[in-house]
Amino acid sequence: MFGGGGGGRKPLDYEELNENVKKVQYAVRGELYLRASELQKEGKKIIFTNVGNPHALGQKPLTFPRQVVALCQAPFLLDDPNVGLIFPADAIARAKHYLAMAPGGLGAYSDSRGIPGIRKEVAEFIERRDGYPSDPELIYLTDGASKGVMQMLNTIIRNERDGILVPVPQYPLYSAAISLFGGSLVPYYLEEEANWGLDFVNLRQTVASARSKGITVRAMVIINPGNPTGQCLSEGNIKELLKFCFHENLVLLADEVYQQNIYQDERPFISARKVLFDMGPPMSREVQLVSFHTVSKGYWGECGQRGGYFEMTNLPPKTVDEIYKVASIALSPNVPGQIFMGLMVNPPKPGDISYLKFSAESKSILESLRRRARLMTDGFNSCRNVVCNFTEGAMYSFPQIRLPPKAIDAAKRAGKAADVFYCLKLLEATGISTVPGSGFGQKEGVFHLRTTILPAEEDMPAIMTSFKKFNDTFMDQYDGYSRM
Numbered sequence: 001m002f003g004g005g006g007g008g009r010k011p012l013d014y015e016e017l018n019e020n021v022k023k024v025q026y027a028v029r030g031e032l033y034l035r036a037s038e039l040q041k042e043g044k045k046i047i048f049t050n051v052g053n054p055h056a057l058g059q060k061p062l063t064f065p066r067q068v069v070a071l072c073q074a075p076f077l078l079d080d081p082n083v084g085l086i087f088p089a090d091a092i093a094r095a096k097h098y099l100a101m102a103p104g105g106l107g108a109y110s111d112s113r114g115i116p117g118i119r120k121e122v123a124e125f126i127e128r129r130d131g132y133p134s135d136p137e138l139i140y141l142t143d144g145a146s147k148g149v150m151q152m153l154n155t156i157i158r159n160e161r162d163g164i165l166v167p168v169p170q171y172p173l174y175s176a177a178i179s180l181f182g183g184s185l186v187p188y189y190l191e192e193e194a195n196w197g198l199d200f201v202n203l204r205q206t207v208a209s210a211r212s213k214g215i216t217v218r219a220m221v222i223i224n225p226g227n228p229t230g231q232c233l234s235e236g237n238i239k240e241l242l243k244f245c246f247h248e249n250l251v252l253l254a255d256e257v258y259q260q261n262i263y264q265d266e267r268p269f270i271s272a273r274k275v276l277f278d279m280g281p282p283m284s285r286e287v288q289l290v291s292f293h294t295v296s297k298g299y300w301g302e303c304g305q306r307g308g309y310f311e312m313t314n315l316p317p318k319t320v321d322e323i324y325k326v327a328s329i330a331l332s333p334n335v336p337g338q339i340f341m342g343l344m345v346n347p348p349k350p351g352d353i354s355y356l357k358f359s360a361e362s363k364s365i366l367e368s369l370r371r372r373a374r375l376m377t378d379g380f381n382s383c384r385n386v387v388c389n390f391t392e393g394a395m396y397s398f399p400q401i402r403l404p405p406k407a408i409d410a411a412k413r414a415g416k417a418a419d420v421f422y423c424l425k426l427l428e429a430t431g432i433s434t435v436p437g438s439g440f441g442q443k444e445g446v447f448h449l450r451t452t453i454l455p456a457e458e459d460m461p462a463i464m465t466s467f468k469k470f471n472d473t474f475m476d477q478y479d480g481y482s483r484m
């Protein structure tokens with residue numbers, strides 16, 4: 001007999017929910033973001049620097065990809081005799097190219113792995129980038145890189161004793177997904193004093209310590225360029241990582257979504273896949289690697305389109321079949337996102353009608369981001385009790401805020417983590433919405449915040465002046481004597 005009426009607990013009452021769902025924390029859309037949204041409703045001007053969402057902060061979409069997708073979304077425009085007056089010939093040709101790959105148009109499901117012709121374009125891009133052939137059958141298109149990361153973690157994690165090595169500070173997608181799938185996060189700390197570099201002695205100790213507690217460490221995540229830390233891994237670093245994964249029998253999950261976002265010339269982006277193949281056998285045949293990319297970052301910034309891919313290296317065919325089976329549950333990644341991915345990996349070439357405009361737009365965005373990275377780093381480093389490594393890549397600054405003991409005590413009294421307390425005060429005073437470092441993980445007693453470098457370049461000096469003024473007032477209130 002069912003107790004449907006009365007006061008019994010129902011399946012979707014909070015107390016009855018899946019415990020793994022309740023464990024999920026996602027700071028990028030956490031307490032600070034919710035408070036910022038409330039203040040915005042009350043009429044306060046909010047600068048949302050909490051999430052890498054370029055178009056929301058005024059970055060203009062690239063013209064050529066939007067023209068192509070517009071024609072794909074409204075193919076009847078191609079039959080209009082005046083279409084050539086509005087759209088360039090290469091955009092028209094490219095729209096026809098993608099519509100030929102998707103016979104039912106953008107409103108029909110595609111193959112669960114993504115449109116074969118676009119996966120081929122991705123494979124050709126990877127070959128041009130790395131100098132080694134890529135197999136389209138081992139490339140799956142996904143709704144943004146996040147869906148691919150979640151799919152792979154779900155495949156790797158069998159139970160709570162399975163551990164995933166994640167760099168700390170880390171992008172909270174990893175901690176959230178590992179909690180959701182019932183695994184164990186094994187943090188390895190990046191060294192802030194060494195420009196967020198890797199400490200391999202510490203890494204080996206971390207794995208040994210996890211194993212001594214009964215954790216089976218199965219995979220290692222790298223984020224290159226780093227989020228939230230903004231560092232670029234050198235070729236030597238990546239070699240060491242691959243050797244480490246080879247000796248420890250770990251899958252390497254290479255989050256390379258910021259590979260277009262490089263703001264210095266000393267350490268250009270180099271993919272884990274290229275380094276692996278450069279190393280040759282036995283490693284190039286043995287190390288299992290999954291690499292992720294997206295249309296959401298770079299100079300595209302098309303976050304809302306949800307286009308991404310992952311590529312599998314050295315995974316057995318039976319495993320690939322199982323991943324295909326799980327991808328099939330969702331039937332199809334979104335088709336417009338797939339076309340954006342095709343356009344990203346196969347942009348206009350020299351000689352194409354749209355090339356000069358596309359090239360000028362891309363260059364303008366990247367050069368501005370490079371200047372903003374410098375403006376923000378210099379701005380933070382000019383502030384009292386604030387130290388910040390230069391943003392070498394990605395879209396974020398991650399300054400350390402040296403909070404005085406009085407501020408830490410005040411935060412405790414308010415029932416807040418000290419960096420949450422600071423970021424809330426910053427938000428209330430200036431409208432700048434950031435993410436506290438505790439949302440990414442940090443060493444005990446060390447405090448940070450993450451902000452994107454995405455606000456418009458012309459607004460950046462005013463934002464940094466506003467931050468400095470707030471920080472001076474805060475430090476005067478809680479640290480009247482220290483001048484660091």
